Amino acid sequence: MAGNGGASDGSEVGVDQPAGASPWTYNSPTKPEAGTQETTPLVHKVNIPPNNGLVHDVTGPIKEIFFHDESLRQFQNQTAGKRAFLLLKYAVPILDWLPRYNPRLFPSDLVAGLTIASLAVPQDLGYAKLAGLPSVYGLYSSFVPPLIYAALGSSRHIAIGPVAVVSILLGTLLKNEIPDTNDPNYLRLAFTANFFAGVVQAAVGFIRLGFVIYFLSHATIVGFMAGAAITIGLQQLKGLLGITTFTTKTGIVPVLRSVFTETKQWNWQTIVIGVCFLIFLLITKQIGKRWKKLFWVSAIAPLFSVIVSTVIVSQARLDKDGVATVGHIHKGINPRSAHQLFFSGHYLAAGAKIGIVTAFIALTEGIAIGRTFATLKDYRLDGNKEILSFGLMNIIGSLTSCYTTTGSFSRSAVNFASGAETALSNIIMSLVVMVVLLALTPLFKYTPNCILSAIIIAAVTGLIDVKAAYHIWKVDKVDFLALLGAFFGVFFVSVEIGLLIAVCISALKIIVHVIAPHTAVLGKIPGTNIYRNVLQYPDATRIPGILLVRIDAAIYFANTNYIVERLKRYVSREKEYSSTGPNGVPLQYVILELSPVMSIDSTAVGGLEDILGILKRQNIQLALANPGSEVLKRLKNSGFIEHLGQEWIFLTAGEGTQVCSQLLGKNSN
């Protein structure tokens, strides 16, 4: 990027420049140094890109953003009928893969489906509690949404259902509106929020705005997830210790105060069962991690714990000793809930607000998972299509007593590890949940809550990604601070505040990139023809009287003012330096190295005009080195080049410097 040997990208200069039009043509005595390509003419032929026409100028960037994955490419060059058929298969992928399903894949899908079901059922019971909902709603949410996703989604490995982070976030937000979880409006608001989450997701996917989910930086997500995991874990102390009156806040301080002020409520039987099984679960989890082939041990450990603990409690009737159990769960599949949605009044706005927030968090988790496995197995995933599927899944979920679901980290990993080949594993899991709902719910009557708490704690430990955090620390300290910000926000205050911090940090980082592009004063590395940032290369020498500045970004309205101010500052610093320095040569030339400037807009042209004017009034000559052809075209159209004088546009920073220094010598003689 720095100005350097003659050939450096310089061929874009020289538009319509008649040979010999200026005293500094490229065949001047500067040749030996500027010309580095012995076999090449010094002024290369310039290709000014053809005018693409107005329509292309406008649609180009839009296409880049909305269809950069070329999701519609398959529809090109097809007849109308074929196109409709392709469109249907695109919209409902199950129509594509199910008819040509290879029966030999079935055993893998069956095993995977059964495995994730064994993991899902106990998790669902607990996650629903995190959201402040009765356990059965977790099961409902693992029945309908996976079926919808299996029909519409294109990931082959994602496992759909309630997830911990969305559950706690939803719970926190719902309790802000309705503190009493037994209030029937609480459940209705949960459905309403899910409905709006689905609508928002479907809309984002449909109008292909999916890129918005990348506006949350990875580092803040890692921090937020870790904070949320610890928060969720702390919440489980309620169940694990058998405490009945517990704070509704999620910060660490109120939770620990709750735990230690209510020591009388601690129930030793509950603690013994909970802690034993927690240890068991954590050990099996480690086994699954160490020996990849034994992943199934960690996958079925939760179900095993549920069964064993339920048998213990029911046989010893420990529920009479104060061990809280799940209790009666209503039998039967999802009841309809369309009539329970709020479509007016105060809760409409509240539901919409909660829906929007949870929609994006759910997408952030779900899309990241889908993409991970698609990358691992090399299949294409159309992000916007996936988001649309998530949206439809949640809309239908909200009509069938489900709360917000997405792709789950832990279950998708198990699904993948169990060898799932298609979305059929989701259907099988869904059918197992249906069987549970139809026939097996009475079996959970004596399942102790502490087991669910242990299962959740074991599950959320997976969200604490110490390795990623360490990696971020090593690579990028600023990112690590962002991570800590989100983490401590969740940890000490609440899930929402942590999220807000994550969003603000991410936005700030984007703003830094947008508004304050990198610029550098360049000097020449001794003995070379390379120009480098003098801050980075203190050896680099500068020629008194000449200021060479490189701008490292496309210039447009959002950063033009910054760049102009920055240049003004460089110039005033340089003037101070020149006048006080031992050389005493006043600043006479400012050369802008524009190699990295790939495009400019009308505001940027105005900014360059401003700089030209400011410098002219100070009797300083501006020169440009190596502007790109697109940039040059615009500068020409705007008349800037006429104001500047074509002779002040140089092939390279090196040539510009040389010509200016020769002139300096002449002037001073």
Next chain:
Amino acid sequence: MAGNGGASDGSEVGVDQPAGASPWTYNSPTKPEAGTQETTPLVHKVNIPPNNGLVHDVTGPIKEIFFHDESLRQFQNQTAGKRAFLLLKYAVPILDWLPRYNPRLFPSDLVAGLTIASLAVPQDLGYAKLAGLPSVYGLYSSFVPPLIYAALGSSRHIAIGPVAVVSILLGTLLKNEIPDTNDPNYLRLAFTANFFAGVVQAAVGFIRLGFVIYFLSHATIVGFMAGAAITIGLQQLKGLLGITTFTTKTGIVPVLRSVFTETKQWNWQTIVIGVCFLIFLLITKQIGKRWKKLFWVSAIAPLFSVIVSTVIVSQARLDKDGVATVGHIHKGINPRSAHQLFFSGHYLAAGAKIGIVTAFIALTEGIAIGRTFATLKDYRLDGNKEILSFGLMNIIGSLTSCYTTTGSFSRSAVNFASGAETALSNIIMSLVVMVVLLALTPLFKYTPNCILSAIIIAAVTGLIDVKAAYHIWKVDKVDFLALLGAFFGVFFVSVEIGLLIAVCISALKIIVHVIAPHTAVLGKIPGTNIYRNVLQYPDATRIPGILLVRIDAAIYFANTNYIVERLKRYVSREKEYSSTGPNGVPLQYVILELSPVMSIDSTAVGGLEDILGILKRQNIQLALANPGSEVLKRLKNSGFIEHLGQEWIFLTAGEGTQVCSQLLGKNSN
């Protein structure tokens, strides 16, 4: 930016790379082509920038954004006492300049002050009506705010007072809340909005967030201003034709319908007076434009028109023939209005909302003007300090019966042209307005409204910048469409919708820059060692089996996914092309030219790891050309370079291509 002659910025490669560590050291047979610097060693010594430490890593970008103008530089290296004194002078510049005011400047300032006063008084009467307020509030707003600004502001040429665009925007927003302008709450809401506008401005300035005003692109501002000017002009048809019942909407359709359905209300005396003086005003305006020395003609023409028309109406008693006049104006300076602000209830939120919107529009106009004159006269203007001054001025204004004020285009230009040297001209204008308020208001009793309308029409023609629009059209078609969007939004719908369109277009443009950086597949220009975008240079030849891609932006979390997807698409296209092409060489090497990539964050490192993994699974070797030292440092810390293999990092794209093509030859033999 393109890969090119050996010396191209390549010296950043080779970190800890032992000589001869790979089969492709830079002393290989590739030398003759790669080496373009005869006098230079091929592998330059690399300066990995020193670790700046955590604090600098974090504060650096923040300082760049908030203090890039080095506004606090003067406070460095000073004693505490001196620093406090400097701070006071910084906060209240009048303490700095007034004591050392050069009396010889006084005549200039006096003339300028009187000239802008003669322009301000008639404008104020009309602008207040635009905002739906009684005329006297325009005068109030030209008395207190200019005094405050003169004390706090640092621009020497800006003229403060009500302006047309803010007035109509405020009027539109206020009428949305309270349609009846005679409702006493209307006035109170105007003060409340002004208070919040001031608070928002002061806050933005104080926490140095001033850069937000650059998030509205110049093109959309030009379009918005032109649309607003026409809207304002159309509104004046009411006064100019003497219509009494007029639509409250501002779109062109309802206004013209109002005009032509109420032809019976047209008053010929009004029309004759109005049109004659409008022609007079427009001619004097042209005179002022053509002959710069006669600018005073256009400056005093409004006052002249007011005086002459008032005399005509009062002598001929045309008011009895239906010529509407200003009528009685309350005598006396600004009454207090602190007690009238809404600090609770519904209007609090409405006032805050209106305040925020008008605050930013007022800043956009005011700061642009201040900056223009500062640039012309080469003095420094601390944007955030100015914004803070505007904020304090409007807060105090809201307590003294003023509505939102800012720097006015037309009056500042007159101020500048009349030779104003300091903010004293604002004080003089303010004193003139005070005299008018104290003694001269009865003189306006017979001033016909149509004169005020004519004055406003003549004033707002200056907001229609056809030249700028044509310039934008020539330079940047996309920007021109943005301009049209904002223009037609105002023109056909309303000022707010136009503004909303301007904001959305600007945001979209930023998003395009943020999320979809430019990338290009490079080919070699025949006969050179220059690598260029093959789309731009169709001559450029590519080597089958090798894909060379340049990424033209810093990579960070917001664009990582786009870049990864884009690369995946290039690779899959290339694979199709390679397998079907006549050459039939499968893709084996992907070289990323990273010269323009000045920085990467942890997400970007993850993205590169993803690409590495995807390519590895397809048996394609990744190579990097010319990564910057900061980038290299992070890639090294993250372990990426270890995964990639140091031998796959090349000095330049040219070298990388050559090494890969040699290997291709070996593999195929």
